[in-house]
Amino acid sequence: MSNRPKTNAIEPDPAPRPLDHLAELAGEGGYGARPALVLREGVLNHDELRLRVERLAGWLARELPGKGARVATWSAKGELTCLMPLAAARAGLVHVPINPLLKRAQAAHILADSGAVMLVGTKSRIAALEEGDAPPSCAVWEESECLEAAQNASLAHGPSERDPGELTAILYTSGSTGRPKGVMLSHANLWLGAVSVAHYLGIAQDDVTLAVLPLSFDYGQNQLLSTWFAGGSVVPLDFLFPRDVAKACAKHSITTLAAVPPLWVQLTEIDWPDDAVSSMRRMTNSGGALTTDLVRDLRKIFPDSDLYAMYGLTEAFRSTYLDPALVEKHPTSMGRAIPFAEILVINDKGEIASPGSEGELVHCGPLVAQGYWQDSERTAQRFKPAPLQSQYGGTAVWSGDRVKREENGLLYFVGRRDAMIKSAGNRISPQEIEEAAIATDLVAEAVALGLPDARLGHAVHLVVRGAESAEERSELPKILRQELPNFMQPQAIHWRDAMPLNPNGKIDRTALYRELSGEEAV
Template identity: 25%
Template structure:
């Protein structure tokens, strides 16, 4: 079984059930499955076959869903790419990923015209027509573009296929998706996720979160990111739920779809919850939600408590990474949640904390979090040495520092590489961030280490506040709650913190700004 065949099974058993809602357009499972069949068949007609690599450069839309599942149905491998990347950023991924065809938006045609000479192996460009792109495409001198002979419209491919198409029989270990990591160190690496990885993690996550066919799940996280891909797209579709596709996050967009469609599940990163909390919305604005899911970064305890108190909906914080498809932990729904914890291992996945020798540590001790399960990637594309260093005896070494309590709840302490060493003492940025988040004036905070001639490193903070506050006031606030070596030496006030497309605060961008 894989995500594509499971969707077909759902379409046969509940054909009239709503599969997705997109800006007022509603498609049933039967309609979605027929479109996937037609698109898969259309891909084969233009020469895209099992094992070929397809770059998917579109935003949150039915284009993404049909393309992903259509490619999976023929056994092709999808490489999702952020559509706001520059041509240079896309170039590395497309070349390294050996992409044969690219599915993209009409707005991005000029990008690929610039890249075309660098992509000699790319044979097809499938163009998705957008409302914003219609006028701009008319301004292009397409006849002069070298890629024009290779361009076909998404609609053309879709209409040329057969809705009764039956694809090849796929193997569990066939690579379905290659996700390029954010590249916090060096160039991005392509994590190869198999059909088994995606199916099992989606199914196990849905079971853990008790998703069912009555759920309506908001997908406003970027679909090209693994968090949305598994938790807000594949997981609900595995269980016959309805996906509400939101093209771009905004607090008002979330409040609107909750009210209009009686949404029941929302998945987001801490920054999104912060924006929702800071909005002037009434406390009943999210009243139909039964569950909120947080991942992508550690959620400050103060933010979690304030959000739940205001909107009367629980947040289940979890943990994952691209290399694990991504989910390994969630706070359980049938047992006490622990603020600040990423929860317990989901079914079929084992997490443990080890020392530098790979030996398991007792509860309470900090070490590296490692993961074992059917969700662990096949490896990094064309990087056998990096694969061998990351996956050892089946265990995925995450690079995150964590600890486990006596009841099996895990707590992320920090990234190994983000740890600050002050005069021989370890300082974990998150610990300092948690304290500052508890101050009434602080909205966002990021902590990094900077060189210090006396202590080796010093703690530096960047904060966004909702009212004027002095640096010394915040330092004094920290002095009451932290050991002396953990107290920030300096605090910079910013209008906003740098974030990636999922809203995750980027400490590395702050370090680069300072040249550290």
């Protein structure tokens, strides 16, 4: 259980000490025989983890001697997907993880776009590829063959000689706004992200993290790196049902669980055994905002656990977190900057927005990625010189997200600039409508969208999951008419038994938009 002192003070955390870099992470800190990775086949301690990474790195360096060559993985969670981020870095290569939930055409796009020269995947996924899906120069290995070959490889001895600024990973976004684009990350990006998160979460050697998020997702991959930096252990889990998560928490005495809002909603709808709750020290959320009701439900199930609300974007990894001591009083806040991040709120005049006024969230500092792989046009749109007010300077990520900072220093999400609904001359935040719908207790999940309308510009459509009876469903528009101004009222409410999810587990807003564009309201 957490022993954090509970306080409402908003104090800055001390910055963690700068350290070496990513390729040296596995087994650092003298953790030795402590568990590091819990696999179906057995448990690897930190010494064994380091040895496996060195052997895999040695094999990769032999097979792909070219510096910076891209090696892709397309596999479920297991030894390969957990070791490859470190092994590729140690070998001087660039890791391109492909989400195992992606289909053949999406995987083919990533292989072609990244120029991968090696693909390691499961037998079934490799079999799904058609002729021409993998580049002609791309060697294809089955996962079991790769791991077997690496067992006899020469070790990658000595400390890594890689420049911390070198490219070491390309993480492809889910493609919710078009074809997936690759975000370029350096050794320092991933390494400092691990240090930062381990620091503000207070991860310790006896912590056990259940890795349920995709390892191709920056939030998911950091579960590994931050836990190992602190000397803890990771239990990778690919689950089918929410109850599988609760069972794994009980079986492995999990202390740390990270999820995105749709999964948290599902996890609050199941029964949790006492032995799954008693070991939990912290829960973290990113990939979408927590709602007041969701915070209440999680606090009810896990009364003695810390709940961290966080905000991040792949282009800068993680930007803010909310101290758990403040979550009940400020449940919808994004918190404040994480260590190694500088967060500025810039208004439309290019100035620091005054407290309570909205502006664009601009992320500065060493966690900023190197841009989009082979896409200078989109890189120039998001990666721009930092505002003159920045202490870091250099390149910053202009997120496109509208936020505001209150007098107490806490940040609040307003909406995405490209997601704001403009109806009859009004700028409407989808989040405000969604929160109003969820607050009725008739709705578990809600997505507000603006569909083109000849008269209004955009008409508000609301997609919801929750109430089953016609009587309950008829109550929702009545309550919304009481709670929201006229210009925010949904023109149509669409009830769903389930929301479409993208490969990272977030609600797929683009899929809903495309569906509604040719659909009548129910």
